[in-house]
Each structure stands twice: as structure tokens, then as C-alpha cells.
Amino acid sequence: MTEQGTVEQGTVEQGTVEQGTVSAAPSPASRRLPLRVPAGLLVAGVAVVAVLLAPLAFLLLEASGVGAGAVAHLVWQPLTASLLWNTLRLVVVVTVLCAAIGTLVAWCVERTDLPGRRAWAVLVVVPFAIPDFVVSFGWASLSTWVQGFRGAVLVMTLAVYPLVYLPVAAALRSADPALEEASRSLGVGRVRTFLRITLGQVRGAVLGGCVLVVLALLAEYGAFEILGYHTFTTEIFTAFQVSFDVQTASALSLVLVVLSVVALAADAAVRGKGRTTRTGPLAQRVATRRRLGRATVPVLLAFAALVGLALGVPVGSSVYWVFEGGVHAIAGVSLLDAGWHTALYSGSAALLDTVGAVPVALLSLRHPNGATRLLERSSYVVLAIPGVVVAFALVYFSEHYANGFAYQSTPLLVLAYAIGSFPLALVAVRASLAHASVSFEEIGRSLGRRRLAVLARVTLPLVAPGIAAAVALVFLATVTELTATLILIPTGVQTLATQFWAYQKNLSYGQAAPFALVIIGIAAVPSYLISRYFNRLPSRSASRQQ
Amino acid sequence: MTSSTDRGALSVRGLKKAFGSQAVLTGVDLEVPEGTITAVLGRSGSGKTTLLRVLAGFERPDAGSVSIGGRVVDDARHHEAVERRRIGYVPQEGSLFPHLDVRRNVGFGLSRRARGGRVDELLAMVGLESLGKRYPHQLSGGQQQRVALARALAPGPRLVLLDEPFASLDASLRAQVRGEVLAVLRRSGTTAVFVTHDQDEALSAADLVAVLRAGVIAQLDAPFQLYNHPVDADVASFVGEANLLGGVARGPVVETGLGPLTLVRPARPDAWLTVLVRPEQLDLRVDDSSSRAAHGVGARVLSCDYHGHDTTVRVRAETAGLPGTLVARIAGNRSLRESDPVRLRVNGAVEAWPAAPTAAADG
Numbered sequence: 080m081t082e083q084g085t086v087e088q089g090t091v092e093q094g095t096v097e098q099g100t101v102s103a104a105p106s107p108a109s110r111r112l113p114l115r116v117p118a119g120l121l122v123a124g125v126a127v128v129a130v131l132l133a134p135l136a137f138l139l140l141e142a143s144g145v146g147a148g149a150v151a152h153l154v155w156q157p158l159t160a161s162l163l164w165n166t167l168r169l170v171v172v173v174t175v176l177c178a179a180i181g182t183l184v185a186w187c188v189e190r191t192d193l194p195g196r197r198a199w200a201v202l203v204v205v206p207f208a209i210p211d212f213v214v215s216f217g218w219a220s221l222s223t224w225v226q227g228f229r230g231a232v233l234v235m236t237l238a239v240y241p242l243v244y245l246p247v248a249a250a251l252r253s254a255d256p257a258l259e260e261a262s263r264s265l266g267v268g269r270v271r272t273f274l275r276i277t278l279g280q281v282r283g284a285v286l287g288g289c290v291l292v293v294l295a296l297l298a299e300y301g302a303f304e305i306l307g308y309h310t311f312t313t314e315i316f317t318a319f320q321v322s323f324d325v326q327t328a329s330a331l332s333l334v335l336v337v338l339s340v341v342a343l344a345a346d347a348a349v350r351g352k353g354r355t356t357r358t359g360p361l362a363q364r365v366a367t368r369r370r371l372g373r374a375t376v377p378v379l380l381a382f383a384a385l386v387g388l389a390l391g392v393p394v395g396s397s398v399y400w401v402f403e404g405g406v407h408a409i410a411g412v413s414l415l416d417a418g419w420h421t422a423l424y425s426g427s428a429a430l431l432d433t434v435g436a437v438p439v440a441l442l443s444l445r446h447p448n449g450a451t452r453l454l455e456r457s458s459y460v461v462l463a464i465p466g467v468v469v470a471f472a473l474v475y476f477s478e479h480y481a482n483g484f485a486y487q488s489t490p491l492l493v494l495a496y497a498i499g500s501f502p503l504a505l506v507a508v509r510a511s512l513a514h515a516s517v518s519f520e521e522i523g524r525s526l527g528r529r530r531l532a533v534l535a536r537v538t539l540p541l542v543a544p545g546i547a548a549a550v551a552l553v554f555l556a557t558v559t560e561l562t563a564t565l566i567l568i569p570t571g572v573q574t575l576a577t578q579f580w581a582y583q584k585n586l587s588y589g590q591a592a593p594f595a596l597v598i599i600g601i602a603a604v605p606s607y608l609i610s611r612y613f614n615r616l617p618s619r620s621a622s623r624q625q
Numbered sequence: 626m627t628s629s630t631d632r633g634a635l636s637v638r639g640l641k642k643a644f645g646s647q648a649v650l651t652g653v654d655l656e657v658p659e660g661t662i663t664a665v666l667g668r669s670g671s672g673k674t675t676l677l678r679v680l681a682g683f684e685r686p687d688a689g690s691v692s693i694g695g696r697v698v699d700d701a702r703h704h705e706a707v708e709r710r711r712i713g714y715v716p717q718e719g720s721l722f723p724h725l726d727v728r729r730n731v732g733f734g735l736s737r738r739a740r741g742g743r744v745d746e747l748l749a750m751v752g753l754e755s756l757g758k759r760y761p762h763q764l765s766g767g768q769q770q771r772v773a774l775a776r777a778l779a780p781g782p783r784l785v786l787l788d789e790p791f792a793s794l795d796a797s798l799r800a801q802v803r804g805e806v807l808a809v810l811r812r813s814g815t816t817a818v819f820v821t822h823d824q825d826e827a828l829s830a831a832d833l834v835a836v837l838r839a840g841v842i843a844q845l846d847a848p849f850q851l852y853n854h855p856v857d858a859d860v861a862s863f864v865g866e867a868n869l870l871g872g873v874a875r876g877p878v879v880e881t882g883l884g885p886l887t888l889v890r891p892a893r894p895d896a897w898l899t900v901l902v903r904p905e906q907l908d909l910r911v912d913d914s915s916s917r918a919a920h921g922v923g924a925r926v927l928s929c930d931y932h933g934h935d936t937t938v939r940v941r942a943e944t945a946g947l948p949g950t951l952v953a954r955i956a957g958n959r960s961l962r963e964s965d966p967v968r969l970r971v972n973g974a975v976e977a978w979p980a981a982p983t984a985a986a987d988g
Contacts, residue, residue, distance in 0.1 A: 521681070536733075
């Protein structure tokens with residue numbers, strides 16, 4: 080007894096020391112033995128993240144092949160400076176406008192007695208579903224005034240402000256109204272309470288939304304091409320697709336990725352500083368709504384104007400061109416064929432992403448340690464790689480490692496879609512997995528069921544809403560994808576987006592318009608579901624409390 | 626090593642568990658006989674939930690062994706997976722699967738063939754035959770807890786573990802649900818271990834109570850034994866209200882500020898002792914001419930906490946060598962007021978332990 084006792088004690092002490100160095104914060108989730116992370120799960124998670132980071136690796140390989148001096152030479156030229164100026168002034172102006180519009184609209188919908196709030200809540204999100212290049216087409220095909228910088232500001236603001244609206248509205252819904260009440264009770268006035276408390280509570284959401292806006296602007300190709308506005312993305316595309324200047328394309332891609340990484344890093348730095356969390360349980364009480372009073376009519380007019388400009392003009396313009404072009408111009412067969420390919424590619428990418436997101440989310444939430452958290456964070460780096468760069472890197476891969484075999488094949492296109500949209504799937508799956516308590520899984524196992532059976536019968540049914548949201552989000556994002564599609568689509572095949580693009584390039588607006596309408600129609604459905612899903616989250620957790 | 630030959634329902638030896646640098650269990654030994662209900666009683670942070678989670682197999686111990694039904698499930702070499710242990714686990718909130726109805730919750734751990742009849746049998750056992758089609762959110766807290774128990778019992782576990790099973794219920798409901806759950810456990814003859822921080826619950830509901838303190842079991846005993854013969858002063862105060870007096874042993878009695886008290890067992894002559902007097906041992910009478918001569922020492926009432934069925938009375942004794950405050954319990958139909966003069970006497974024999982010299986000097 081004593082002999083074994085001392086031996087055991089020795090191993091214990093070793094174990095404790097080891098753990099003390101690995102994770103300083105003691106938590107019930109910390110594990111002494113690394114073998115408790117199932118090997119299959121770990122392998123799956125690492126494989127997923129490796130695939131996600133491959134494009135970046137290829138880009139760096141390509142750049143290192145060219146050599147540092149040559150890259151510097153390619154980067155330091157007048158073209159880069161003018162592109163940088165174009166990009167930065169657009170980013171600053173559009174981001175500020177989106178932050179203002181998104182926050183004000185969210186506050187009106189969530190915190191005032193605005194008539195028709197439920198309808199507005201859906202209507203202001205729908206523009207998110209309309210691809211930027213369709214909004215751009217809608218405006219540019221009507222007026223030559225919408226061109227260049229001013230056109231880009233107008234079109235992009237209307238197209239991407241929902242990226243700020245959605246997170247801010249969600250934050251306002253879950254923000255604790257007790258803080259505002261406490262502030263008012265301490266003698267601080269309404270306006271100052273709004274500035275100091277309400278804005279403080281949603282600051283993280285506003286900043287997060289702004290970063291998404293910046294990333295969207297950096298990655299956009301189609302809208303700027305139509306408006307004749309030159310950014311890094313349009314120049315990369317031209318250099319690669321038109322003049323086959325691979326070196327310029329890769330040098331510009333590097334600059335673009337660096338800009339995106341800066342945006343992401345700034346977000347992380349700001350986010351780390353001040354977190355607004357609530358101490359009590361979620362949504363135990365709804366904030367009292369501010370009465371708009373005499374401001375009701377002006378606010379309603381402003382909402383109508385916003386929806387008219389963001390939703391009415393693109394849709395109306397497309398409808399106008401359908402009738403202008405004559406019904407005979409609609410090629411029903413090509414529409415069906417393009418629709419089928421769009422559904423095939425987007426559906427495959429949505430499934431691939433959702434399946435890939437499950438192990439990464441499980442690792443980071445159910446087996447949290449330094450390694451699994453790093454794994455999860457690395458997957459978000461994808462956000463900083465615009466579609467044109469992903470496509471470009473995959474082409475490089477196919478040429479150098481697959482002998483051009485997979486170039487312009489279905490799997491490569493689906494892979495490009497899946498890589499670009501992975502963070503959307505991960506966010507959705509992770510959020511619902513975080514809601515599903517671990518104790519359900521533990522009980523499932525205590526009743527004699529193995530890990531995989533518990534995953535299938537307990538965990539996945541519990542996170543079903545998150546899985547559905549993940550599929551819908553990725554589907555939506557990829558239906559409207561144009562840039563990578565143009566580069567990677569198999570020869571002789573058209574998707575809705577590429578067929579639209581081909582027609583509008585020939586100025587055949589009448590033939591392009593039906594494709595625009597179908598894309599809007601397809602994308603609007605999941606976006607409606609998404610806004611409903613976002614709306615349901617707080618009320619669901621509230622009903623569970625009772 | 627004898628653990629492999631042990632025939633008890635649950636046998637724990639030298640169990641240790643730390644999270645990071647924080648040691649939670651520092652050497653737990655516990656024997657639970659077949660067919661009994663054992664309460665693990667501890668303050669919050671004493672490690673009782675960790676102990677339960679190690680027994681269930683959710684956590685792997687750093688050292689020590691666990692055997693269930695005579696089979697080793699945890700030791701230095703091997704760790705049996707949760708799903709192979711044949712234990713039932715009932716968490717604090719019940720944690721019924723929200724996406725399954727009551728029948729499918731109860732049948733979760735059963736094979737498809739075994740499900741039908743066994744589910745009916747269990748629902749009848751917990752008295753919820755008519756609620757099979759309901760979903761968890763349509764049940765009251767007490768019903769959820771009974772379904773959680775039925776679900777845990779369904780696969781015929783060798784041991785049922787319950788984590789603060791009644792803590793989330795309203796006080797009015799708690800005693801009733803506790804009674805129902807315990808009745809079901811006793812009827813099924815299953816060995817059960819539940820953890821609680823509530824002394825009343827542990828003493829009234831369990832056959833055996835294990836007091837967990839600073840990561841070790843301080844005492845494992847039947848409730849009566851635990852309350853009347855705790856192993857030390859700390860356990861005594863934890864399992865109930867206690868007056869701790871200093872005293873000196875004189876053969877079968879101990880000399881204290883309340884006079885000579887009979888010891889439950891003789892102590893070494895002239896030893897300094899810490900003496901336990903439970904509030905209900907303290908006989909308290911109004912100070913009048915008839916009581917003054919015969920009845921112990923004088924005191925004054927400091928405060929009264931009226932509970933209806935009884936009253937907790939705090940008094941200050943006029944004699945030196947006693948704690949500043951003594952606690953007594955009187956029937957609820959008697960009435961005392963602040964600063965009333967009373968007289969105190971101790972009924973029955975008292976438990977005592979050798980005192981640390983300084984504690985005795987404080988007296």
C-alpha cells in the first residue's frame with residue numbers, strides 16, 4: 080500500500096506541475112490528460128484548418144519564388160499608390176456612412192415605437208442579399224451620373240450597411256436595459272445616457288460590423304468594374320485574367336491581404352480592450368421603447384427612402400430592363416441551366432463548410448486549450464483573403480502541383496467557395512453549440528451511449544438551428560459570388576452570376592436583368608430566414624429561463 | 626491492493642484531483658454499501674461536485690482508485706469510459722434533452738427492443754404515466770426531476786449519482802420532490818450517492834452521510850451518529866448548530882462553566898476538552914424563585930429567532946469561562962423577550978474531544 084501510494088503521489092505531482100505551466104487558470108474544463116481530446120476529432124479539425132490556410136501558403140510560396148527584391152519593385156510603383164488612395168478614401172467614407180446608417184436604423188427598429196417595426200426589420204436586411212454587382216448594375220444602367228468615386232460610395236453604402244445593422248441590432252436586443260435605467264436614475268440625461276451607456280454597450284458590435292464592411296470593400300470586384308472604379312481587386316483580376324501578368328497579380332494580392340490583415344488585427348486589438356457583458360441572465364426584460372412622437376413621420380420617410388434606394392432601385396431597374404428588353408429575350412433554358420449550376424456549387428460548398436465547421440467548433444468549445452483555440456482563430460484568417468486571391472492561389476496550386484489538372488473543375492470551384500465562406504459557417508455552428516450545454520452530452524454518455532452516438536442523437540439535434548443557419552449563410556454568400564467564379568468556373572458552364580456578367584458586359588441589359596432578379600429571389604429567402612433566426616435567439620433563451 | 630476484491634457498491638481509495646495548481650480532492654476514501662443512499666455533504670468549493678464527476682467518469686482522477694460493484698473503473702493504469710460504467714447521473718437542473726419528449730428521454734439509454742415496456746414501468750414508478758408525450762419545457766421542476774431520475778434508472782445502473790438534485794427547486798416543493806425521489810430509489814433498491822450543501826437534507830434523507838472537507842472525507846456515518854457524535858468541533862458546527870465549551874475531564878464527567886456534564890465516554894483525567902452541547906440539550910427556564918436553586922447557571926436573553934414550530938434563543942451566561950453567546954432551542958409555544966433573565970442546564974451526556982491548549986484557555 081505505502082509503496083504504491085508514494086509512486087502514485089510522485090506522478091500526481093508531476094502532472095500538476097505540467098498543467099500549471101500549460102494553463103494557469105484553473106477551470107473545470109482543463110484536462111490533465113491530452114488523450115481526452117478524441118484523436119479523430121483532432122485530425123478532422125487540423126485537416127480543415129490546413130485546407131483553409133492553403134491559399135495563403137501558396138501566395139507566400141509564389142511571392143518567395145519571385146524574390147523579395149522583385150516583389151518590392153512590383154509593389155513600389157505609381158499604380159500601387161493610386162490604388163491605395165482609391166481604396167483608402169473609399170474605405171473611410173463608406174465605413175463611416177455605414178456605421179452611422181446601420182447604428183441609427185438598428186436603434187430605431189429595436190428601441191423606438193417606429194410603426195411597422197417587424198416589416199422594417201426584414202426590409203432593411205434584404206439589401207444584404209442583393210449582390211453588390213447587381214446594385215451597381217441597377218444604378219449604373221439607369222444613370223451615367225453613378226460612376227467613379229461618388230458612384231462607388233453610393234452603391235457600396237447601400238449594399239453593405241446591413242453588415243453594421245445586423246450585429247448592432249442583435250447587441251441592442253441583448254443589452255441590459257438596467258444599465259440605462261441606472262444611468263438615468265443617477266441623474267444623467269437621455270442624450271448623455273445614450274452616448275455614454277447605449278453606444279458603449281453596442282460599441283463592439285459597431286466596430287465588428289465596420290471591419291466586415293472594410294473587408295467587403297477590399298474584396299469587391301464586380302461593382303467597381305461596372306462603375307469604372309479601380310481598386311486592388313479589379314487590378315489583380317485584370318492583371319491575371321486579361322494580361323496574364325502573374326507577377327503583378329501576386330504582388331498586388333500581397334498588398335491586399337496585408338490591408339485585410341491590418342483591418343482584422345485592428346478589430347482584435349480594439350475588441351480586447353473593453354468588453355461589454357451583462358452580469359445577469361440573458362434578456363430577462365425588454366427595454367422600454369422610446370416614443371418617437373413628432374419625429375415619427377420624418378423617420379418613416381427616411382426609412383422609406385433608404386429601402387427605396389437600397390432595394391427599390393436595383394429591383395425596379397432590373398424589372399424595367401426585363402420589360403424594355405422584351406420577354407422574348409429571356410432564354411428560359413439557359414436560366415434553368417445556370418440556376419442548376421449555381422445551386423450545385425453553392426449547395427456543395429454550404430454542406431462542405433458546415434461539415435467542416437462542426438469539428439473545429441467542437442474542439443474549441445468542448446476541449447478548450449491553447450492549441451484548439453489557436454486552431455479556431457487561424458480559420459478566421461480566411462476573412463482577410465479576398466475571393467480573387469483565393470481563386471488565384473488555387474490556380475497556382477493546380478498549375479504547380481496538379482499539372483493544371485483540377486484547373487477550372489467543379490471541385491476546385493466548390494473548394495474556393497468553401498474556403499472563402501468558412502467563417503460564416505463556423506460562427507453559426509459555434510454560436511448554437513455554445514448554447515447547448517455540455518451536460519446533455521455527459522448524460523447521454525452516462526446512459527451508455529458512445530461519443531459518436533451522442534453526437535448524432537443529442538448534440539446535432541440541439542444545434543440544428545445553427546446548422547441550418549450555417550448552410551443558409553454559406554449558400555447565400557456563394558450564390559452571389561462573382562470574382563472567384565469567373566476565374567475558376569469550368570469551361571462552357573455558366574452560373575447565374577457569370578451569365579448575368581457576360582450579358583451586362585455586352586450591354587445586353589434586357590438579357591442580364593432576369594438573371595439579376597433570379598439571384599435576388601434566391602438570396603432573399605435565406606436572408607429572410609437569417610433575420611428570423613437572429614430575432615428568435617434572445618426570445619428562445621428567455622423562454623427557457625421560465 | 627484490496628480494491629479489486631471489494632464487494633461494496635462503491636469503493637473509493639486515496640482519490641486525488643487537481644485543476645491546474647488548485648488541489649480539489651486531496652485523498653478521498655469512501656465505502657458505500659449495496660442498496661444504501663449516501664449523502665456527500667460539503668460547503669460550496671469543498672470539491673463535492675468534482676468528486677461526483679470523477680465517480681461518473683467525466684473527469685479522470687490524478688491518483689487513487691474507484692471501483693463500482695466490485696470492478697475497478699479508475700486507477701493509475703486505466704480509466705473506464707463513462708458509457709461503460711453502468712452508472713446513472715442526475716444533474717442539478719435535470720437536464721432533460723429538450724428535443725425529445727418524456728418517453729424518448731426515459732428510453733434514451735435503452736435498446737430499441739427493450740424500450741416499450743421498460744419505459745412504461747419507469748414512468749409508473751415515478752408516477753408520470755400520463756405525461757409520456759410531453760416535452761421537458763411543458764413539465765414543472767419537480768416533474769422534470771422525476772423524469773431525469775427515471776431516465777437514469779432505465780438502463781439498470783449499478784449506482785445512481787445525483788448532483789444537488791433538489792437545489793434548483795422552490796423551498797415549498799423541495800421536501801415533497803425529495804420524498805418522492807428517495808421513495809423511488811428505495812423501491813428500486815438502487816445504490817445512490819447524492820451531493821448537497823444542505824445539512825437538513827443530508828441528515829433527513831440519507832442512510833449515510835459523508836462530510837467532505839478540504840478535499841477529504843472528514844466523517845462517514847449514519848445521520849444520528851454524525852449529529853450526536855461528530856469526529857471534531859468543525860464537523861459538529863457544520864452539521865448543526867453547536868455550543869462549544871472548554872472543560873477539564875474528571876472521570877466520567879467534565880467540569881465546564883455550565884457545571885459538571887456527563888461524558889458519553891470517559892476521558893483521560895485532567896485533560897483539557899472541547900465539549901459539544903447541542904441547542905436542544907440546553908434546557909432553558911425562566912429565572913424565578915422555583916428554578917433558581919435547582920436549575921444550573923443564570924443568563925440573559927440576547928435575541929430570539931421565531932420559526933413557528935420552535936424558537937432559537939441566543940443567551941449570554943453570567944458565569945465566567947463560557948462563550949459569549951450560547952444557543953438554545955425552545956418550543957414554539959413558549960415566549961421569551963430580549964434581556965429576560967433565564968437559567969440554563971444541560972440534558973443528557975455530551976460529546977467531547979481533546980482541546981488544543983489555546984482553545985481551552987479561551988474557554
